[in-house]
Amino acid sequence: MNKFYVTTAIDYVNDTIHLGHAFQKIAADVLARYYRITLGKDNVFFLTGTDEYGQKAEKAAKEQDISPSEFVKKISDSDQKEQDSLNISYDRFIRTTDSNHAEVVKEIWNRIKKNGDIYSGEYQGSYCEGCEAYYTKEDLIEGKCHIHPTLKIKIIKEENYFFKWSKYKDFLIEHINNNPDFIFPKHGAKEMLKFAKNIKDIPISRSNFTWGISVPNDLKQVVYVWFDALINYLTGVGFLKNKELFSKFWPADVHILGKDNLRWHALLWPAMLKSAGIGLPKTILVNGFLNINEQKISKSVGNVIRPSEWTKKYGADAVRYYLLRYTNIIDDSDISEEKLLQAYNADLANGLGNLIARVAKLCERVTLKSSPTPTLSQDYKQGIENFKFNEVLEIVWSRIKVLDQQINSSEPWKVTDQKKLTQILQSSVNGIVSVANELKPFLPNTSEKIEEQFKGPKIISEKPLFPRI
C-alpha cells in the first residue's frame, strides 16, 4: 500500500453530533494518523463532513423560521467544532451543500443515465416522513412504520426516477464473495448477501420537497439524499475538480460507517460506481454503537452528550483514550463518565503520567543522549491495520508496566555512580520515547508533549500530564 484514503460517515444535520458519532471519527483519525507515520503525510487523505440535503433538514429549518441553508450551516459548524474538540485531523470537512458537490452529483447521474440505469416511473407507496422512505405493506406494523410508530403513514403517488439496482444483483453478490475484505466484520457480508438476492430498483429522486440537488434537466425533482450523500466520497477527494488528487487517492481504502448504513455502502454505492465506470472502495468498516449507562443515546432518553462536554473536562486525549481502549469498534459498547474517570486515573494518571513524572525527575541528575528513532512493532502494526485499537493500547500499556518494573528493580534513586545512573535512565528514556511514538495515532497531544520533554540532552520534570481527579 502506498496511499491511504479514509472516510467517515457524513453526519446528517438534524442535530449536532454526540459521543456515538465521535467514536467513529476518532477511529478514522487513528487510522489517518497511523498511515501518515507509515506512508508519509502526503499519502494520506482523511475526509469527514456533513450531509445536509433532504426533507428533514428543510422541515427543521421551517420550524425555526430560517432558511434551510442557514439552518444546515449552523449544525454543520457545530459538528465541525465538536470534531475539532477531539483533535480529529481531517484533511477536508465536506458539506454536501459545497458548490462543487452538486456538479459531481450531476455528472454521476448523467453517467449512470447514459449507461441506461435510470428510468422514470410512477411510484405509489406508503411513505413515512420520519424515515423519508416508502414501505411495502408487509413492512408496516398495524399500518405504522416500526421506527416511527407515532407518525402517520401517507399514501403518496410520485413520478420518480428509478435506479436499476436489480441489474447489479449478480455483480454485487460476486464482488462480496470474491473480496473477503470488502466488508468488515465478516458477518456483515452475510447480511448483505441475503439482501442482495432480493434487490429491487429504487426511486432516486423526490418531488415533494425542494431542498436538494436538482435532477439534471428536470427542475421538479431533487436527488434522493442517499444518492447524493454517497457521492461525497468522490467530491471530497477532487473528482472533476482536481484530477491529480483524485487519481492519487481513489479508490477509498476504508469507508467507516455505522452499522445502520451498511446496506447503502455495501450494495447501493458499489452499484452506482460500477454503473458510472468508477472503481470500488476496498473496505467498508462497520462500527457498532455506543450506549451510555446501558441506554441508547437518544434525545428522548435525555442522555445525549456532546464530545466537547467531556473534552472540556478531561481533555481530548483522555476521551480518545477511554473510547479507544474500553470499547470494541465492531460491537456495541457501553460507556459511562464513571468508567472514563476510572480509566483516566488508573491508566493515564497512575500509569503513563506517573511514569513520565518519575523518570523526568530522576533525569534531572544526568545528561542523556538523544534516543534512537523508534520503530513500530509488528503486533502493533497488525493491530491497527486490523482495527483492533483496544488490543493495541493494551500492548502499549504493557510496555509502560515493564518500564515501571525496570525502574523499581534497578532503583536509580539509590545509585550514586553517575555512569551507571546515566545508563539506567537512558534505557528508561528510550523506552518512553518509543511509547510516545506508539501513542501518536491515539493521543496526539500527549505524545507530542512527551517527545518534547524527553528529547534531551537535559530533561527536567514538568507539570503532570494527567493530574489525578
Place this chain on the structure above:
RNA sequence: GCCAGGGUAGCUCAAUGGUGGAGCACAACAUUCAUAACGUUGAGGUUGUGGGUUCGAUCCCCACCCCUGGUACCA
C-alpha cells in the same frame, strides 16, 4: 417470526478438546524517584440453563433462556 453476532472474575476483555487468563476495582506487604504513585503477593469463577458426543467440553452437537443488530434508508 426469520437471519446474524454475543452471553467467561464486580467491570473491560483474552484463551484453549486436556487441572480457567490479563488489566481495572478490592486487600495485604514492600518501597520512596513519582500524581497517597510504582512494585510484589493475595482474594475473586459449577465459563447463561439443560441435555448429548468424548477417557476428558468453556470450546463440538441439540434444545432452551437472555442481550444486541438486521429484516428497503435513526452514527
